[in-house]
Amino acid sequence: MRITRFTHSCVRVEHDGAVLVIDPGTWSEPRALVGADAVLVTHEHTDHVDVLRLAGLGVPVYAPEGARLPDLAPLPVSGAALHRRRHPGERPRRPARRDPRRSARLSQPRLPGR
Known part of the structure; x- marks a missing residue:
């Protein structure tokens, strides 16, 4: 995987x-889109989406x-669209059970030395 x-x-x-x-917003380099297969826009501000560039x-x-x-x-993009796709022959995985107490602890930032 390569991330630029x-x-x-x-x-x-x-x-x-x-x-x-x-x-890919209005301030982004056009070369970022060369060979793109899909584009994901997180929100509608022009610094995150250049509608004219994407339309073509x-x-x-x-x-x-x-x-x-x-x-x-x-x-x-909704919750239903974000389910992981399986590869051919891959067995479905059962969702992991989540302990609400553990999730609450993990969401708090940990500071060094504490």
Whole structure:
């Protein structure tokens, strides 16, 4: 896997020949989108999405459900869309049971020496 950070919020993720670009905004370098297979937009601010650049790209654009991006038909990202896809022959995994007490402890920051 190769992860490349571009200006401001843009990140390019390359893995097994596929390319995902996250938040290619108006301040991002156009080369971040070269060869992209899909784009993920975290929110609608222009520093995270350049609608004109993406409209001519011709790849799927994923955005938060209900996002208003004129001139684009973004695919909504919701909880159901985020389930992990299995590879052929892979057995489904049972979700791990979560202990609410453990989750609460893990969400608090740990300071060195404490």
